[in-house]
Amino acid sequence: MHELSLAQAIVEIATRHAAGRSVCRVECRVGHLRQVVPSALQFAFALLCDGTELEGAELVIEEVPARGRCRTCGSETLMTAFPLQCEGCGGLDVEIAAGQELLVDALELEEQMTTEGICHGR
Ligand SMILES: [Zn+2]
Structure with a gap:
């Protein structure tokens, strides 16, 4: 499944930035050319987050x-x-000028309830 490897990349970036803190929301930007099915990406994301500090996090x-x-x-x-x-x-x-991106835009961390801006391309 194509979405699984993309979800893996998102989880890796988010985990690195969370640095052990609980994450309640991950915002990402996905280019149209990636041909991602959002529901499949969300499903794969939830699967990968199970048992990690990202467990229960919402993927936007x-x-x-x-x-x-x-x-x-x-x-x-x-x-x-x-x-x-x-x-x-x-x-x-x-x-191609745009549409191939896969970026994690922001993380919302549980303790602080603040949004941490991230600009990390792949
Ligand atoms: Zn032309």
Whole structure:
């Protein structure tokens, strides 16, 4: 399952930042091109968190739309479906500008009830 390895990456980042503290919420941003099924990612996340300091933590997923720049005509396109195609000229030679990210944005820790900002890309 594709989502399981992504969930694993999220859990690793969150665990490192939590440093032994209890986590009640993890906010992440996932690019559209990752083709993640949010419910499957949440399921895998809950599975991996079982028995760790992340147990019971809520995973909040924000989807990032895919954007690309055409190498032929230079226009920017918001891509919602495959194949990735330029809206300007219909070309397929599109450079990906956004949509491939997998970021853990923030952790909400139980004791402090504060949100710790994280910017950690993969
Ligand atoms: Zn174009």
